[in-house]
Amino acid sequence: MFASGLKETGRATLVGVKSAGNTLPSEIKKLPPALSFNMASANYETQSGFRLEGQGVTPNLTVELSRKSLLRRRRPAAQRRTWCRARRDSLW
Numbered sequence: 001m002f003a004s005g006l007k008e009t010g011r012a013t014l015v016g017v018k019s020a021g022n023t024l025p026s027e028i029k030k031l032p033p034a035l036s037f038n039m040a041s042a043n044y045e046t047q048s049g050f051r052l053e054g055q056g057v058t059p060n061l062t063v064e065l066s067r068k069s070l071l072r073r074r075r076p077a078a079q080r081r082t083w084c085r086a087r088r089d090s091l092w
Helices: 002-009 067-072 077-091
Strands: 026-031 035-040
Touching: none
Parallel strands: none
Antiparallel strands: 026 035
């Protein structure tokens, strides 16, 4: 939710993969005996009316990392070049 607000107002460039879109707030009611009921209570929307539930937040720059690259602690070269180019352009 925070990232979607920053993206929409132009205060941040989101980098990564699309979020899952699991943002529905809910209330849990206790029921006897040892049961509970999970009830959705609202929807999260951005100022422009974009509903986050089920859609998620799409980044400005999509960068997918594999398990292998994470273990090496390095981004693949193509992704690294794309990130540097996008960062350079956003600074100017």
